[in-house]
Amino acid sequence: MGQGSSCETNIRKNQIYVTDCIFLFRKSSFPLRNSCTKMPEDREATIYDIAKYLNVSAATVSRGLKNNPMISKNTRKKIVEAAKTLGYQSNTFASSLRSRHTHTLGVLVPRLNSHFMSSALAGMENAANRHGYNLIIAQSLEDVEKEKRNAATMFNKRVDGLLISLSSNAQDINHLEPFFKRKIPVVFFDRVFPHEESTSVGINNHEAAYNITKHLIGQGCKRIMHLGGNLLRNVYQERLNGYKKALQDHHLSFSKKLYLSSTLSEQAGTDAARYILDLAPGERPDAVFSANDTAAVYCMLALKAAGLRIPEDIAFAGFNNDPISRVIEPNLTTMDYSGNSIGDTAATNLINHLKGISNLYTTDAITLRAEMVIRASSLKKLPE
Amino acid sequence: MGQGSSCETNIRKNQIYVTDCIFLFRKSSFPLRNSCTKMPEDREATIYDIAKYLNVSAATVSRGLKNNPMISKNTRKKIVEAAKTLGYQSNTFASSLRSRHTHTLGVLVPRLNSHFMSSALAGMENAANRHGYNLIIAQSLEDVEKEKRNAATMFNKRVDGLLISLSSNAQDINHLEPFFKRKIPVVFFDRVFPHEESTSVGINNHEAAYNITKHLIGQGCKRIMHLGGNLLRNVYQERLNGYKKALQDHHLSFSKKLYLSSTLSEQAGTDAARYILDLAPGERPDAVFSANDTAAVYCMLALKAAGLRIPEDIAFAGFNNDPISRVIEPNLTTMDYSGNSIGDTAATNLINHLKGISNLYTTDAITLRAEMVIRASSLKKLPE
DNA sequence: GATATTTACGCAACCGATTGCGAAAATAAT
DNA sequence: ATTATTTTCGCAATCGGTTGCGTAAATATC
Numbered sequence: 001m002g003q004g005s006s007c008e009t010n011i012r013k014n015q016i017y018v019t020d021c022i023f024l025f026r027k028s029s030f031p032l033r034n035s036c037t038k039m040p041e042d043r044e045a046t047i048y049d050i051a052k053y054l055n056v057s058a059a060t061v062s063r064g065l066k067n068n069p070m071i072s073k074n075t076r077k078k079i080v081e082a083a084k085t086l087g088y089q090s091n092t093f094a095s096s097l098r099s100r101h102t103h104t105l106g107v108l109v110p111r112l113n114s115h116f117m118s119s120a121l122a123g124m125e126n127a128a129n130r131h132g133y134n135l136i137i138a139q140s141l142e143d144v145e146k147e148k149r150n151a152a153t154m155f156n157k158r159v160d161g162l163l164i165s166l167s168s169n170a171q172d173i174n175h176l177e178p179f180f181k182r183k184i185p186v187v188f189f190d191r192v193f194p195h196e197e198s199t200s201v202g203i204n205n206h207e208a209a210y211n212i213t214k215h216l217i218g219q220g221c222k223r224i225m226h227l228g229g230n231l232l233r234n235v236y237q238e239r240l241n242g243y244k245k246a247l248q249d250h251h252l253s254f255s256k257k258l259y260l261s262s263t264l265s266e267q268a269g270t271d272a273a274r275y276i277l278d279l280a281p282g283e284r285p286d287a288v289f290s291a292n293d294t295a296a297v298y299c300m301l302a303l304k305a306a307g308l309r310i311p312e313d314i315a316f317a318g319f320n321n322d323p324i325s326r327v328i329e330p331n332l333t334t335m336d337y338s339g340n341s342i343g344d345t346a347a348t349n350l351i352n353h354l355k356g357i358s359n360l361y362t363t364d365a366i367t368l369r370a371e372m373v374i375r376a377s378s379l380k381k382l383p384e
Numbered sequence: 385m386g387q388g389s390s391c392e393t394n395i396r397k398n399q400i401y402v403t404d405c406i407f408l409f410r411k412s413s414f415p416l417r418n419s420c421t422k423m424p425e426d427r428e429a430t431i432y433d434i435a436k437y438l439n440v441s442a443a444t445v446s447r448g449l450k451n452n453p454m455i456s457k458n459t460r461k462k463i464v465e466a467a468k469t470l471g472y473q474s475n476t477f478a479s480s481l482r483s484r485h486t487h488t489l490g491v492l493v494p495r496l497n498s499h500f501m502s503s504a505l506a507g508m509e510n511a512a513n514r515h516g517y518n519l520i521i522a523q524s525l526e527d528v529e530k531e532k533r534n535a536a537t538m539f540n541k542r543v544d545g546l547l548i549s550l551s552s553n554a555q556d557i558n559h560l561e562p563f564f565k566r567k568i569p570v571v572f573f574d575r576v577f578p579h580e581e582s583t584s585v586g587i588n589n590h591e592a593a594y595n596i597t598k599h600l601i602g603q604g605c606k607r608i609m610h611l612g613g614n615l616l617r618n619v620y621q622e623r624l625n626g627y628k629k630a631l632q633d634h635h636l637s638f639s640k641k642l643y644l645s646s647t648l649s650e651q652a653g654t655d656a657a658r659y660i661l662d663l664a665p666g667e668r669p670d671a672v673f674s675a676n677d678t679a680a681v682y683c684m685l686a687l688k689a690a691g692l693r694i695p696e697d698i699a700f701a702g703f704n705n706d707p708i709s710r711v712i713e714p715n716l717t718t719m720d721y722s723g724n725s726i727g728d729t730a731a732t733n734l735i736n737h738l739k740g741i742s743n744l745y746t747t748d749a750i751t752l753r754a755e756m757v758i759r760a761s762s763l764k765k766l767p768e
Numbered sequence: 769g770a771t772a773t774t775t776a777c778g779c780a781a782c783c784g785a786t787t788g789c790g791a792a793a794a795t796a797a798t
Numbered sequence: 799a800t801t802a803t804t805t806t807c808g809c810a811a812t813c814g815g816t817t818g819c820g821t822a823a824a825t826a827t828c
Contacts, residue, residue: 044814046813046814046815047814047815048814048815056777056778057777057778057779058778058814058815058816059777059778059779059780059815059816059817060776060777060778061815062814062815062816062817063777063816063817065815066816070775070776070777071776071777072775072776072777075776075777089539089540090540090814090815091481091542091813091814091815092540092541092542092815093477093478093480093481093486093542093813093814093815094477094481094783094813094814094815094816095814095815095816096477096783096815097475097477097478097481097783097784097785097813097814097815097816098782098783098814098815098816098817099783099815099816099817100783102477104520111506112502112503112505112506112509113499113502113503113505113506113723114502115497115499117502118496118497118498118501118502119496119497121496121497121521122495122496122497122523125496125521125522125523129522129530129534134520134522134537134541135520135521135522136488136518136519136520137505137509137519137521138509138513138518138519139506139509150513153518155473156473156474156476157476157518158475158476158477297711301711323707323708324707324708324711327681327685327708327711327712328711329713339497428784430783430784430785431784431785431786432784432785440807440808441807441808441809442784442785442786442808443785443786443787443807443808443809443810444806444807444808445785446784446785446786446787447786447787447807449785450786452787454805454806454807455805455806455807456805456806456807459806459807474784474785475783475784475785476785477783477784477785478783478784478785478786478813479784479785479786480785480813481783481784481785481786481812481813481814481815482784482785482786482787482812482813483785483786483787483813484813
């Protein structure tokens with residue numbers, strides 16, 4: 001309120017112009033800007049109000065509010081107090097417009113509603129909140145085109161930095177070029193992409209997959225199947241590689257028959273079970289290492305329904321430590337890594353870079369710890 | 385770039401002021417504003433660039449870009465083309481500062497990482513995206529104080545509207561007063577709060593709980609326990625009431641011994657199992673209706689471990705249709721309602737209100753459909 | 769006490785888009 | 799051809815905070 005445009009704020013769309021509320025206009029800028037004629041309750045307090053209240057300049061108020069040393073301790077205190085009594089709230093647009101940063105981070109994820117991702121978001125939100133930053137979140141739904149549009153929106157909204165986990169079918173990151181050109185820092189998390197001007201936060205997928213495969217081998221499994229995801233994404237490529245390497249190191253050969261690539265959805269898990277059951281008995285795997293828990297669990301459910309015993313007939317290991325891994329019976333051996341930490345780390349590093357505390361451009365990748373959680377689904381031998 | 389402040393953009397924090405880059409300053413406003421001296425690649429195109437490019441005024445460009453009928457079809461087309469060739473992107477701050485709306489919705493949730501909530505967010509994100517709106521998301525972690533701070537931040541960021549699901553221990557909604565005062569529409573979803581100036585989106589919890597309890601009774605259960613949540617939240621209060629009403633209507637009496645209030649966490653589920661096992665055999669419930677799936681599932685797991693059979697010894701029903709309800713064995717009977725739809729509906733209605741298409745102030749509540757999903761955990765009798 | 773520094777603050781030009789109003793140009797009416 | 803309308807557009811003032819630079823006041827130095 002306090003100026004004309006408010007008369008039609010909510011109906012401004014589509015050429016509806018209301019012009020009969022001139023009585024509200026501020027006739028000239030300066031005189032009226034400082035003479036808050038009426039309805040002081042109806043307009044947000046500005047630094048000009050504070051300035052007038054204290055008989056100082058708006059510049060002083062602006063500086064005082066952000067602890068600029070140019071302002072004496074005394075006036076600074078008075079300004080802060082006045083701001084409080086007047087209920088002053090900084091207008092972020094004006095600030096962003098002039099200062100060119102928004103204290104907002106863009107977050108681009110494939111989907112919001114997975115346990116890992118929502119944990120990562122929670123971690124980011126926490127870190128951002130801690131440092132006075134906000135998050136704008138969008139999901140690509142595993143669709144590159146939507147990812148591109150979202151990236152454009154983020155860029156357009158002038159986010160100070162971008163946190164992104166790629167959609168499964170993104171071939172390249174050309175859609176992030178505008179960010180690189182403008183030197184807007186980009187941090188990849190989980191599903192990363194090598195790029196010399198941005199940083200990645202994730203885990204050592206190769207090692208994790210290697211260890212989990214090795215664990216299965218250690219349990220006496222000889223024919224270990226792998227359920228993998230889209231190899232365009234590093235996480236799935238590396239897990240496959242780690243799996244292969246473990247086989248190789250233990251003199252087991254990789255067989256195409258024992259590798260399925262899918263979306264790792266519930267349906268994919270069920271389909272994998274069907275595939276296994278359709279194999280000749282001698283060709284069936286004696287273990288399955290799935291690149292996520294969802295596929296593993298739904299595969300287990302279907303195999304159990306078909307009468308197979310887990311882990312006696314077929315051992316299982318997943319990835320993610322999703323809540324369902326602790327509900328399925330037997331509980332699923334899996335790889336635990338905290339979405340929360342990944343989100344927190346990614347956001348914190350990004351913010352520190354923005355604040356000038358650290359320099360991300362010299363950091364290529366941050367690898368967080370992942371821990372194998374051994375549960376009954378893979379325990380054919382009793383642990384000593 | 386193109387003006388002095390950029391020299392210290394990333395290190396502006398904490399009194400670091402760099403002053404030796406005067407060569408970049410724009411000496412006077414108008415002459416230089418239109419004479420893009422150098423590095424045209426380094427500065428975002430503005431309406432002034434387009435104006436100069438076409439020899440029209442910035443005002444005309446501004447109007448042309450938003451299809452103001454005041455501008456002739458011809459110039460309008462030229463403006464749009466020029467905008468495209470110059471790679472123009474509207475500066476949302478300048479726009480928001482002047483026009484006083486942000487095309488941004490604030491979303492305040494208790495936690496991001498639950499299945500229901502992340503689905504709701506996904507639904508909102510979709511709806512918002514569809515209408516050119518963005519989401520700023522924050523979580524209260526079930527802490528009123530954080531909820532208050534977040535609300536203040538949202539308000540401060542001048543969101544056009546607020547979508548909120550209350551933290552479990554919020555006693556009132558005084559912290560939303562600033563929104564009401566400024567006529568910023570607030571939509572509650574799931575965990576709602578009665579308020580004459582805002583709308584609620586959710587399901588009929590009373591009816592749902594009534595039906596699910598009635599279903600258990602229909603299965604022959606006589607001693608039905610209820611695991612409930614914090615009664616400050618309508619969802620839990622209503623579920624309790626629906627449960628009680630169903631008991632009453634079927635001549636079963638409510639017993640305090642068969643009602644536990646908790647956070648409905650995994651631990652709470654396990655604790656409930658302990659509680660049940662500690663009851664004298666004659667006092668044990670023959671069914672449990674939990675206000676969420678998590679508590680139900682962890683209670684089931686513990687009871688199964690103790691040797692109880694489900695549903696023979698004790699039937700189970702949950703609420704939410706969380707993924708874990710389809711993994712637990714036997715599968716959990718539950719109440720299915722789409723977080724996605726709730727999010728979508730809440731956001732869509734809010735946006736329609738903002739656009740003037742509908743008026744939310746006349747809408748008190750929007751109730752979405754919820755559907756009972758009967759699974760093995762409650763089936764003591766064979767369905768006909 | 770006079771001059772050199774330092775400190776503290778104000779002026780005014782920004783940032784880029786929006787918009788009320790006046791006015792020129794194009795078209796219609798007389 | 800002249801006047802009345804309608805179209806189309808430009809001027810300039812915002813929105814509110816930020817910031818380079820100039821300067822008065824306070825303090826220090828000689």
